[in-house]
Amino acid sequence: MGKCLEYRGQQLKVSELLPASFNNIDIALFSAGSVRSLEFAPIAAENGAVVIDNSSAYRMDNDIPLVIPEINPQAVKDYEKRNIIANPNCTTTVMLMGLKPVHDISKIKRVIATSFQAVSGAGAQAIEELRNQTEAIINSKEIKVEVFPHQIAYNLIPHIDSFLDSGYTKEEMKLHYETRKILGDNEIQITATTVRVPVFRSHCVCVNVETENKITVSQAKETFNNFAGLEVVDNPQKSLYPMPVESSGKDNCLIGRIREDYSINNGISFWISGDQLRKGAALNAIQIAELLIKKYV
Amino acid sequence: MGKCLEYRGQQLKVSELLPASFNNIDIALFSAGSVRSLEFAPIAAENGAVVIDNSSAYRMDNDIPLVIPEINPQAVKDYEKRNIIANPNCTTTVMLMGLKPVHDISKIKRVIATSFQAVSGAGAQAIEELRNQTEAIINSKEIKVEVFPHQIAYNLIPHIDSFLDSGYTKEEMKLHYETRKILGDNEIQITATTVRVPVFRSHCVCVNVETENKITVSQAKETFNNFAGLEVVDNPQKSLYPMPVESSGKDNCLIGRIREDYSINNGISFWISGDQLRKGAALNAIQIAELLIKKYV
Numbered sequence: 366m367g368k369c370l371e372y373r374g375q376q377l378k379v380s381e382l383l384p385a386s387f388n389n390i391d392i393a394l395f396s397a398g399s400v401r402s403l404e405f406a407p408i409a410a411e412n413g414a415v416v417i418d419n420s421s422a423y424r425m426d427n428d429i430p431l432v433i434p435e436i437n438p439q440a441v442k443d444y445e446k447r448n449i450i451a452n453p454n455c456t457t458t459v460m461l462m463g464l465k466p467v468h469d470i471s472k473i474k475r476v477i478a479t480s481f482q483a484v485s486g487a488g489a490q491a492i493e494e495l496r497n498q499t500e501a502i503i504n505s506k507e508i509k510v511e512v513f514p515h516q517i518a519y520n521l522i523p524h525i526d527s528f529l530d531s532g533y534t535k536e537e538m539k540l541h542y543e544t545r546k547i548l549g550d551n552e553i554q555i556t557a558t559t560v561r562v563p564v565f566r567s568h569c570v571c572v573n574v575e576t577e578n579k580i581t582v583s584q585a586k587e588t589f590n591n592f593a594g595l596e597v598v599d600n601p602q603k604s605l606y607p608m609p610v611e612s613s614g615k616d617n618c619l620i621g622r623i624r625e626d627y628s629i630n631n632g633i634s635f636w637i638s639g640d641q642l643r644k645g646a647a648l649n650a651i652q653i654a655e656l657l658i659k660k661y662v
Numbered sequence: 663m664g665k666c667l668e669y670r671g672q673q674l675k676v677s678e679l680l681p682a683s684f685n686n687i688d689i690a691l692f693s694a695g696s697v698r699s700l701e702f703a704p705i706a707a708e709n710g711a712v713v714i715d716n717s718s719a720y721r722m723d724n725d726i727p728l729v730i731p732e733i734n735p736q737a738v739k740d741y742e743k744r745n746i747i748a749n750p751n752c753t754t755t756v757m758l759m760g761l762k763p764v765h766d767i768s769k770i771k772r773v774i775a776t777s778f779q780a781v782s783g784a785g786a787q788a789i790e791e792l793r794n795q796t797e798a799i800i801n802s803k804e805i806k807v808e809v810f811p812h813q814i815a816y817n818l819i820p821h822i823d824s825f826l827d828s829g830y831t832k833e834e835m836k837l838h839y840e841t842r843k844i845l846g847d848n849e850i851q852i853t854a855t856t857v858r859v860p861v862f863r864s865h866c867v868c869v870n871v872e873t874e875n876k877i878t879v880s881q882a883k884e885t886f887n888n889f890a891g892l893e894v895v896d897n898p899q900k901s902l903y904p905m906p907v908e909s910s911g912k913d914n915c916l917i918g919r920i921r922e923d924y925s926i927n928n929g930i931s932f933w934i935s936g937d938q939l940r941k942g943a944a945l946n947a948i949q950i951a952e953l954l955i956k957k958y959v
Contacts, residue, residue, distance in 0.1 A: 499796050499800060519792075519862050523904070531921060532898060532920065532922075564817060582829065601829060604821060606819075629851065
């Protein structure tokens with residue numbers, strides 16, 4: 366509070382959040398975690414602002430739409446019930462950018478997803494931690510472990526968010542529940558493993574899908590190509606496939622390694638990479654705001 | 663040739679490989695790639711040595727056993743046909759250390775595997791490349807890309823070995839074919855995606871298995887616990903699960919994140935991490951040699 370933050374060359378003063386802060390605000394973008402959202406989103410909503418909330422606080426609330434504009438824009442209109450719209454989990458968003466076009470061709474029966482998640486998903490300190498640990502290891506110094514439960518540099522941590530009694534993490538279950546809500550299909554079966562990898566930015570998801578009817582690779586590619594927000598990068602012979610260094614800083618999610626899964630009758634696999642700070646968070650929130658501005662506000 | 667290499671404090675002189683090199687050799691360990699193996703393994707075999715070959719040259723040859731001593735030791739005896747025994751692919755070995763105990767409880771129907779493979783799988787220069795690229799990035803210098811097709815530091819490359827027309831890599835198909843051969847079951851369906859990650863050592867595989875009958879988590883854990891070469895590390899509440907930094911330098915493969923897959927009737931998922939230079943290569947070769955010495959030579 367009182368501190369100044371630089372934003373696009375301007376110095377902006379940080380003010381205390383008060384109910385009055387929301388007077389004359391049309392759209393309030395929340396991105397300070399569930400605790401803050403649970404406290405202040407209803408206040409903002411009551412004061413007439415439409416809240417677009419990036420936390421997980423309201424995502425599974427029946428009265429609150431969970432929206433990816435390219436996928437379920439029509440859901441936005443339900444914001445009127447509570448004046449709150451939820452922004453989905455970053456990994457869910459990246460994965461669904463690839464799953465929705467598949468679902469449009471043939472109903473999805475089952476998804477097996479394995480995520481490779483960048484440290485920036487855990488915040489600015491996590492980025493520093495990866496950088497500092499790498500530097501320490503390169504210089505044969507001792508590493509500090511503070512943000513993640515273990516060393517992340519040159520390591521893999523199959524643990525994102527907290528563990529449930531079932532042995533799954535909350536992150537893994539978000540992929541399950543949020544997918545069903547966004548695609549509006551509670552019959553889809555989803556099982557996921559989410560893994561933190563020593564990458565600064567952009568999540569990747571390795572996705573195996575079983576559909577009701579057969580989908581050919583060329584059918585899938587064509588549909589992916591025509592899907593807004595998606596870019597097909599799939600020329601293996603030229604070593605072209607999606608990678609975090611390529612998707613970082615891009616609005617589009619990159620999809621590739623598209624191939625038939627011969628282990629079942631109607632299966633397809635792909636690998637998708639998306640900037641989780643953009644499409645997985647900020648961009649998607651802004652796109653929701655644009656939907657509101659164009660159609661509903 | 664003529665060069666000296668240090669091995670356990672001794673200076674060993676490198677000699678030219680000649681047919682006569684194999685005189686009076688009982689067991690010859692080959693680990694210099696397929697081209698060398700194809701040329702010299704038959705010569706060694708003809709001269710009376712039993713070849714244990716770490717390359718992929720002979721793995722799928724019907725007359726040559728492909729052996730993981732904890733899994734199919736009985737196959738070793740077939741070495742007599744050609745005097746050659748093949749050492750499986752490193753990722754296949756790590757994955758199978760977890761799959762075999764499952765298969766022992768209930769026949770495996772289908773496997774979906776996603777690998778996270780360390781750079782050391784690509785040799786000593788690959789280790790240097792990861793180290794050099796990281797150092798360059800940390801110091802804001804330009805990186806050099808020589809061993810891998812793209813930057814590997816802070817990146818993910820979903821491309822190991824060369825691509826086939828099907829869109830799969832050879833590495834991915836090795837998981838399929840070698841698994842069937844080692845488990846002696848051509849009905850098992852396997853689909854894999856193999857990914858290079860910026861980790862120095864130890865491969866991890868995220869494995870989803872469908873079995874004929876239901877397997878409970880406690881059943882699986884008990885069987886894993888009793889399986890030689892496998893160590894259960896699975897206490898999520900204490901943030902204990904397998905990680906490359908933990909499995910590196912160990913003979914045992916570490917298995918964890920064991921959980922029922924609710925997306926199908928009889929499904930189980932796990933995460934396994936193994937030192938691909940040990941169990942995935944050298945250790946397994948030595949274990950095969952031990953089998954030969956104890957029983958057959």
